[in-house]
Amino acid sequence: VFAVSGGGLVAYADSKSDGYESSQVPTKKKVVVLGTGWAGMSFLKTVDSSLYDVQVVSPRNYFAFTPLLPSVTCGTVEPRSIAEPIRNIIRKKKGDIKFWEAECFKIDAKSKKVHCRSNVGTNLDGTGEFEVEYDYLVIAVGARPNTFNTPGVAENCHFLKQILHIFVQEIEDAQRIQKAALPNLNEEERRKTLHFIVIGGGPTGVEFAAELHDFVTEDLAKLYPNIQDLVKISLIEAGGHILTMFDKRITEFAEDKFQRDGIDVKTNFKVVKVSDKAITMTNPSTGEISVPYGMAVWSAGIGTRPIILDFMKEIGQAGRRVLATDEWLRVLGCNDVYALGDCGTINQRKVLEDVSAIFQKADRKNSGKLTVKELKVVFDDIFERYPQLELYLKSKHMKDVSDLLKDSDSNPGTESIELDIERLKKALSNVDSQVKMLPPTAQVAAQQGTYLAQCFNKMKERDENPEGPPRIRETGRHRFRPFRYRHLGQFAPLGGEQTAAQLPGDWISIGHSSQWLWYSVYASKQVSWRTRFLVVSDWMRRFIFGRDSSR
Ligand code: FAD
Ligand code: MG
Ligand code: MG
Numbered sequence: 001v002f003a004v005s006g007g008g009l010v011a012y013a014d015s016k017s018d019g020y021e022s023s024q025v026p027t028k029k030k031v032v033v034l035g036t037g038w039a040g041m042s043f044l045k046t047v048d049s050s051l052y053d054v055q056v057v058s059p060r061n062y063f064a065f066t067p068l069l070p071s072v073t074c075g076t077v078e079p080r081s082i083a084e085p086i087r088n089i090i091r092k093k094k095g096d097i098k099f100w101e102a103e104c105f106k107i108d109a110k111s112k113k114v115h116c117r118s119n120v121g122t123n124l125d126g127t128g129e130f131e132v133e134y135d136y137l138v139i140a141v142g143a144r145p146n147t148f149n150t151p152g153v154a155e156n157c158h159f160l161k162q163i164l165h166i167f168v169q170e171i172e173d174a175q176r177i178q179k180a181a182l183p184n185l186n187e188e189e190r191r192k193t194l195h196f197i198v199i200g201g202g203p204t205g206v207e208f209a210a211e212l213h214d215f216v217t218e219d220l221a222k223l224y225p226n227i228q229d230l231v232k233i234s235l236i237e238a239g240g241h242i243l244t245m246f247d248k249r250i251t252e253f254a255e256d257k258f259q260r261d262g263i264d265v266k267t268n269f270k271v272v273k274v275s276d277k278a279i280t281m282t283n284p285s286t287g288e289i290s291v292p293y294g295m296a297v298w299s300a301g302i303g304t305r306p307i308i309l310d311f312m313k314e315i316g317q318a319g320r321r322v323l324a325t326d327e328w329l330r331v332l333g334c335n336d337v338y339a340l341g342d343c344g345t346i347n348q349r350k351v352l353e354d355v356s357a358i359f360q361k362a363d364r365k366n367s368g369k370l371t372v373k374e375l376k377v378v379f380d381d382i383f384e385r386y387p388q389l390e391l392y393l394k395s396k397h398m399k400d401v402s403d404l405l406k407d408s409d410s411n412p413g414t415e416s417i418e419l420d421i422e423r424l425k426k427a428l429s430n431v432d433s434q435v436k437m438l439p440p441t442a443q444v445a446a447q448q449g450t451y452l453a454q455c456f457n458k459m460k461e462r463d464e465n466p467e468g469p470p471r472i473r474e475t476g477r478h479r480f481r482p483f484r485y486r487h488l489g490q491f492a493p494l495g496g497e498q499t500a501a502q503l504p505g506d507w508i509s510i511g512h513s514s515q516w517l518w519y520s521v522y523a524s525k526q527v528s529w530r531t532r533f534l535v536v537s538d539w540m541r542r543f544i545f546g547r548d549s550s551r
C-alpha cells in the first residue's frame with residue numbers, strides 16, 4: 001500500500017496489515033537512534049528516512065569528528081570546524097526526522113520504549129523526563145573514558161573526549177600556560193605548571209603528545225621565548241611499548257622520534273593515584289614514584305556507559321563490557337534492538353562450533369560423506385559467515401578449501417576425495433584462531449552505521465521477498481549478508497608534519513608524504529562540505545600564520 005504522507009512524500013505502509021481504508025494514514029515503523037557520534041551519524045546519513053519514522057536521541061546536538069580532536073586541543077584546528085550540527089544533517093534528509101536533545105537513561109526492551117531526560121528544558125512535571133516508543137532501536141551511545149577506578153583521575157585529569165566541550169565553553173587551560181609566563185612564579189613552580197602528562201600510549205595519547213610538542217616548540221616559543229626550556233611533556237604507558245596496535249616499525253620510529261623531540265616516554269609505568277599536585281605511578285624497577293604536574297590528560301582506555309551496563313543486566317548479558325550482537329548487529333537476548341560502534345561487539349560464530357551444521361548443509365545426499373566438490377558449493381556461504389576463514393587462508397597464503405584440506409591431510413588426494421566430519425573438523429581446526437574483535441574506532445563505527453542503514457533500506461523489499469540467498473545455521477535462511485569490516489588502514493600522526501601510516505597489505509609509510517595522505521584522507525572523511533572547508537582552511541592558515549594560540 002502506498003500513500004501520500006503529510007510531507008507530500010511517498011510513504012510505505014506495512015503490506016501485511018490488510019484492510020487499510022484510503023482515509024487512514026499508513027503508519028511507518030518507528031526507528032529510534034540513540035547517539036549522534038560516528039555510528040549514529042553514519043546510520044542517519046544513509047537511512048532512507050522516507051520509509052521510517054526516525055527519531056534521534058542524543059545529549060549532544062552536534063557530531064564531532066574525533067580524529068581531529070587532538071588538533072583542536074592545541075589550536076591547529078578550530079572547534080567549530082570539526083563539529084557538525086545535527087540539524088544540518090537532518091535538514092538534508094527526506095521525511096520528518098525528530099531530534100531530541102536528551103540523554104537516554106533506560107532502555108525497556110520488553111515494552112519497546114526508551115526513557116529519556118531532556119537536556120534543554122523541563123516538561124510539566126518538572127523532571128524533563130519523557131518516553132519514546134520504538135519498533136526498532138539502534139543503540140549507538142559509544143563508550144566513556146575508563147579510569148580503571150584509579151583514585152583521583154576523574155577529579156584531576158582531562159579527557160580528550162570532553163575537551164571539545166571544554167573548548168566550546170572556553171576554559172582555562174590555555175590561560176594556565178600564559179599564567180606560567182608571569183614573573184610571580186618561581187622556577188620550580190613554573191616547571192611544575194608546565195609539566196604536561198599524557199597517560200596512555202595508544203593512538204590518541206600519542207597524537208595528543210605530538211600535537212602538544214609541536215605547539216610548544218613552534219608556537220609557544222614564539223610568544224614566550226624563555227618558556228620552552230621549562231616545558232616538559234611526559235607520556236606514560238603501562239605496557240612495554242607505545243602504539244602496540246601498529247606494526248613494530250612504526251612503534252620503534254615513534255619511540256625514537258619522541259626521544260629526539262625530548263618527550264619523556266615512560267613505558268612499564270602504571271598510574272596508581274592522581275592528586276591535584278602530583279601523579280603517583282609504579283614501575284617494577286623504580287617502585288613507586290610521584291611526579292608533580294600542571295596538566296594531565298587521561299587517554300588510557302574506554303569503558304562502558306552506565307545505561308549499557310543496566311541494559312546488559314536486563315537482557316542476560318551481565319558481566320560483559322560491551323553489548324554482544326550477532327553478525328547482523330542484532331543485540332543478543334532481545335528483539336529489534338541493534339548495537340553499533342564502541343558500545344557493541346560482534347559475537348563472531350566459531351567455525352568449529354558450527355561444523356556439523358556446515359557438514360549437513362554441504363552433504364545434500366545425507367550420506368555422511370562429503371566430496372571436496374560438494375564442499376566447494378557451500379564454501380562461499382561459509383566464507384561470508386566466518387571472516388576468520390578468509391584471514392586464515394590469507395595468513396597461510398592459501399587460495400581455497402582444497403589447500404585447507406591438503407594442509408591438514410598427509411594423503412590429500414583429488415577433488416573427488418571423500419571426507420567425513422572428523423576430517424572436516426581437522427581441516428578447519430585452526431581457523432578460529434583468526435577470530436578478531438573489531439577495534440573501537442571511527443572506521444568500524446561508521447561502516448556499521450552505513451551497513452545497518454542499508455539493511456533497513458532493503459527491509460521492505462526483503463519482507464516481500466523473504467527468500468534471500470540461502471544461509472548456514474539457524475533457520476537456514478538470513479535475509480541479509482552479515483556485516484563485514486573492511487580495514488582501510490590506520491594513521492598515527494607523530495608531530496613535525498610527520499605521520500606513520502599502516503595500510504592494508506602491511507604497507508607501511510612514515511614521514512612527510514604520509515602526512516599529506518593524512519591531510520587528504522581526513523579532509524575527504526568530513527561529514528559535510530562546511531566542515532571540510534573549515535578544516536582545510538584551518539590547516540592552511542596554520543601553514544601560513546602558525547596556530548591560533550591567542551586563546
Ligand atoms: P561516539 O562517536 O562516542 O558517539 C556516541 C554518541 O552517543 C554521542 O553522540 C553521545 O553524545 C551519545 N550518547 C552518549 N550517551 C548517551 C545516552 N545515554 N543517550 C543518548 N545518546 C548518548 N577512531 C579512529 O578510527 N581514528 C582516529 O583517529 C580516532 N581518533 C580519536 C581521537 C579521540 C580524542 C577520541 C576520543 C576517539 C578517537 N577515535 C578514533 C575513536 C572513535 O572516535 C570512536 O571509535 C567512535 O567515535 C565510536 O563511535 P560511536 O558512534 O560508537 O561512539
Ligand atoms: Mg554514535
Ligand atoms: Mg564521535
Ligand code: MG
Nearest residue numbers: 142143144342
Ligand atoms: Mg566513543
Ligand code: MG
Nearest residue numbers: 341342344345
Ligand atoms: Mg564495537
